[in-house]
Amino acid sequence: MRLINIIKLSLVLIGCSSTQLAAKDYFIDSKQAFKEISGDLVAGDKVTLKDGTWSDFEILLQGQGTKNAPISLSAQTKGKVILSGQSNLRLAGTYLKVSGLVFKNGYTPSSAVIEFRKNKNELATHSRVTQVVIDNYNNPDKRESDYWVALYGKHNRFDHSHLIGKRNKGVTVAVRLNSEQSQQNYHQIDHNFFGYRPTFGSNGGETLRIGTSHYSLSDSFTVVENNYFERTNGEVEIISVKSGKNQIRNNVFFESRGTLTLRHGNGNVIEENIFFGNGVDHTGGIRIINKDQIVRNNYLEGLTGYRFGSGFTVMNGVPNSPINRYHQVENATIENNTFVNVSHVQLAAGSDAERSAAPINSVMKNNLIINQNGEQPFTTFDDVSGIALTNNVANTTVLKELAYGVKKQNVTLSKASNGLLYPKSSKVKAGAKRGLKVLKKDDTGVSWYPKIAQVVEFDSGKTHQVKANVSDLLNAINNAQSGDVLALADGQYDVSKLIKISKALTIKAKNPGKAKLTYQRSTLFEIHDGGSLKLDGLVISGESAPDAIGNSVVRTQKWGMVDNYRFEIHNSQLIKLDINHSFHFFVTGKGAMADEITLTNNTFDNVTGDILRLNTEIEDLGIYNAEYVTIKGNKFNDVAGAVVKLYRGGSDESTFGPHLLISNNTLTNVGLGKRNKKQASVYAHGVQVSNITNNEFKKSAVIKIEHTVGEPKTAITNNKFDATKAPSVKELRVSGPHTAIIKNNNVLNKAG
Template identity: 25%
Template sequence: IQVTDVVVAYNSWVNCNSPWQFGVGSNVDQKDVLPASEIRSERPIRTVVANNLIYNEKGDGQPIIAHDSLDGIEFKSNVINNQGVPFEGVDGLKAKDFSVTELEDKIVVPASDLSDVELYKGFEFDLITTDLLGNSRVEQNAIGAIVGMPDKKLNIMDVSRYGADWYTPGFSEGIASKSHLVGSVAELVNAVQQAKLGDTITLTADRYEIETPLKIDKKLTVQSADSNIKSTINYNGAAETPAFEMNPKGQLTLENIVLQGTKSQHAFASLQNNMSSLYNLTLVDCEISDFEYVLKGYKYSFSEYIKLKSTHIKNCANGLELSAENDDRGEYNAENIIIDDCRFEGVESNVIDYYRGGYDESTVGGNLVVTNSTFMKCGAKEENGILLNTYGIINVNISGNKFINNNVKFIALLWGAKNNSHANNEIRNSGKLIVEENLPLKLMY
C-alpha cells in the first residue's frame, strides 16, 4: 500500500541513530528474482516533513537513510545539530548550532527557544495549537516537540499516568519473591502450584520422579540447592506430554538441573490450544536428555525469548521445534532464540527448527543467535539434510561454534539478502554452511 498524504511535524529526535529512514519496505533491487506481485516500488507521495528538530550529542554519519527516491517528500524548516559530522542531507534540513538541557529524567529540550528558525505553515498547521507538554503554540511557537519550559515538574515518564484504568503498571514491584525448599515430588508439585509470581523453587533432594506435567503459568525459577551438584528430575509421564507445560504467561528459568525422559515425551512444550499469551524459557547450566522433543512450540504459541546458556542436550529425537506457523503469513513461534556455550550431542533431527514463511515484511524477525557452542553427531535423521533450519528468519548470527561429525549436507542455509551472518566456526565432517542471496518464498495471497 502506497504511503500518501502524511504530515510529520513538530517532533524532536535526541541522540537517535539514523532517526529518519524512508522507503524501508522497498525491494526494487530484487525485481529480477521476486514475483511481480511482491515488488514494493510505490514511493511515498504528498508527504511533508516540517518544523522538526534533531540533536545528536555524538555526530551521526547517517541521520537520514533513503532506501528509495525521496521525490514525493517535501522537507521544510527542519534543523539538526550533528556536532559538525558531515552527512548526506536533503533540502529543508539545515545544520544549526544549539544546545539542550534536561527537563527531567530522559526528557531533553532545547536550551533556547529557537524562535529564529522560520516555521513552515502548511495546510491545517494552525490546528496544531499545543506542544507535547500542553504549552500553547498560539502565542509562542517554535520547531520541535516542546516550545516552552513548564513551571513545575510534570513527571511525564511516570508510567502510572498511562494505560487502561484496569491496569496498574508495576503492581508486583513491591512484592518480595519467596524461596520454596522442596525435598520430595509432592512438595515440588505443590510448590509449582502454590508459588507466586517471581518465586524460586530450590530442589534439596538428589532425584525426583514425576509422572504428570508441571504446569508453568507464572514467572518461576527452579534450581538445585547446591550449585556444584545438579538435582535430577526424571519424567515418566505419558508419551507426547511435557515435563514442563508452558501455559500463557509462563516464564520458567531452570538452573543447574538434570532433566531426563524416557524417549517418548517432551521436555518442554506449549499448550496445543488456547495460548492466549506468550511464554518464555531460560535454561542455565542444565542437562537435558532422552526426550522426543526438547521444546515443542505448537501452532499459535509464541515466545518472546528462548535462552540456553551452558546447557548440554543429548540423545533426543528432536531439539527446538519452532516451525508450527507454516501458513506463510509472516508469522513465527518465537521472537528471540539465544544459544550460547551449549553442547548438542546425538540430537537426531530438528536440532533447531525455526521457521518464518511468506513475503510479508510487516514482521521483521525472528532473531537467532548461536554462539560458542558445539554440535556433535547430530542430524542423522534430518530429512532435509540441514542441521540448523532458519528458513525465512530475518536476523541470524552463527559464530564461534564447533560442528563435528554431523551427518548432514548443510549446517545452515542462510539468507544473504537479510541480516544473516556466520563467522569463526570450526567445521569437521559436517557439511557446508552456505549463504544464498535470495530464498524462494511462498506467495501470501
C-alpha cells in the same frame, strides 16, 4: 405580545418538566430485571447495575436520549460490576452513556466487547462510553478475531478507559466506516490507558485502527488525543490510520514496538505526540503514506526500530495503486519535529519493483535531529528529490543528497520541566515547540483500577527450599506464586505426573548438578496459559520416559495457548533423551508464542530428536512460534535432529521477528539423523534477524537459512566448521545473490 411569549415559555417549561418527571431511576439486580425495562428507556432514565459479578450478560442499551437528558447505565460502584463469561455491551440510539463497568474473566460472544451499534442498521450517535475496564478479556482461540471496542455511527466518544492484555487476533479499538452512517463521524477517543499488548506474532495486532482500506478514501474526522500507549507491542502498526481528515495529537507512546502509521487515507494531522522508546528493540515513531499528511511538533526519543518500524519513515508508493496497497506520498508536510537518539529515519522506504513511486511535492523543514552516539540516522532507498529539505538541524553529517537542507551544528540539549530535551541555546529554532504537554499515565484510564505490570519477572518472588522427594516438589509447584523460586535439595526426583506450569516459576538445584529429575510421562513440563519456566543447574534424564516415539522434556500445551510465555534453561545437563527415536528437548504447540526462549551453558548428550522445535506454523500466514531465540555457550553431542528449527512463512510484513542468536556453542555430530528431513544442524526459514557467531561445528550437518519477505538480516561469522559443510543461505522471494554476511569462518576438512 408579552403575554404570548409568557405562554410559549410556560409551554417549554412544562415540556421540560414532563420529560424530567417521566424519567426514572432503575436499580437492577438481575439480567431478567434489565430485560424487562431495556425496551422502554426514555430520555433521562438512569439504570444502575448492582455490584457483583454478572456472567454471560449481553447488554443492549437503546433508546433516544437528549443532550441534556441522556439515557445512562452505570455501576452501583465504579469497578465493582464485573462482566464475565460471555458478556458484551451494545449501544443503539442517541445520547446514551455507559460508565464504571469491568470486563474480565471471559470473552465476547460477538464480534466486539463494546459496540456502538445493535446491528448494521441501528447505530449509536452522540453516545459515550467512559471509565470502563477491559482486562485480558480474550477469546480462548487466539486466532479468532474480535474487537474490544468498535465505534460506528457519528459523534460518539470513548474516553477515560483502561484496556490491557489483548492477546487474541483483532484490533483493540476500531473505528468502522463501512456505511455512510459511520463516515465523517467526528468520534472522539481520549484519555484512555492502552496497556500492555504482547507481540502477536502475525498481522492482526493493532491497538487502534481508524477505517479500513476498502473505505480509506472516505474521511473520518476522528480525534485521538491524550491517550497513553504503554508497551502496545502487537505488531508493526500501533495506530493504523486508514481514512482521511483525522487528528492524532497529545498522545504518549511509552516503550511501544511499532509505529503510528498513516496507512491509507489523506489529509491527516499528527501533532504534539510524544514517543519514548528508551532503547527498547523495535520501538518506532511515525510512518507516512498517501497525500496531504501533516506531521508537526512531535517529540521522538530513544527509538531503535528500522524499516517499516523506524523512528520515522516516508514510504514509496505503487504507481496507480489499488486501494489496498501503497499510495504515493504527495504534499506531505513534516515540520518542527524533534528526533533525539532515533536510530533510523528512512526516506522512500520499501522501494522495490512494485513500490516504485517515490515521494513528491513534499517538505521536511525545521526539524531537529540529534544522535548522541554520533551516527547519522538517514537512509534513502530511492530518489528523494521530491522531499524538499529546509532549515533542518542535525549534530551529524547526513547523507550527501540531504546535506543541502540539513545544517550540521553542535547542539547541547538540556531537560526541561516537562522531561523533554531542548537545545540550551534559544538560537536553535528547529525542533518541536518548547512547553509541549507530556501526558502522565495517571491522568488516563480510571483511578480505581491498578495499572500493574502484566509480565511477572523470573526470580521476583520468594525462594522456597524443596526436600529431595517428588511430593514436596509437586506441592511446592502447586503452592508457589508467580515469580517464586524453588531450590531443589540434592537427590533424585522421579516424577510420575505431568507437571503443568501455569505461573512464572524458577526451578533450580540448590547445588548445581546435584538435583536430578527423571520422569515417567511423555514430557516432564507442559507450559500452559500464564506459565513461564526457568530451569537452572539441573540434571534431567530421559531414562524413565516411555519407550515411545515423540517424547520431550518440555512442551507447551498442544493447542490453544492465548498467553505468550518465556522459557529459559541454564547450567544444566540433559542426558539419555534416546529411549526411542524423535525424542525432542522442547516442542511448541500450534498457536503458542514465546516472547523468548533462552539456552545458556547447558550440555545435551544423546538426543534422538531436535533440541528446539519451533516450526508448527506451516500454513505460511506470517505466523511464527517465538520472538527471540538465544542459544549461547552450550555443548551439543550426538543429536540426531537440529539444534533449532525455527519457521516463519508467508508474505506478511507486519511483524518484527523471529530473532535468532546462536553463539559460543560446540556442536559435535549434530543433525545427521535419518529422520531429520531438513538435514541441517540449524534450520531457519523466514527469520528476520539471525546472528550465528563464534560456534564450533564438528562432523555436523549444514546450517540452512532461507530468506523470505522483509529485509532479513543474517550474519554468520567467526565460526569453525570441521568436517561440516559451509553454511547454505537461499533467497526464496528475491532474485539474485543472498544478502547474508558470511565472513571470517574457518571451514576445515569439508564434509562431502
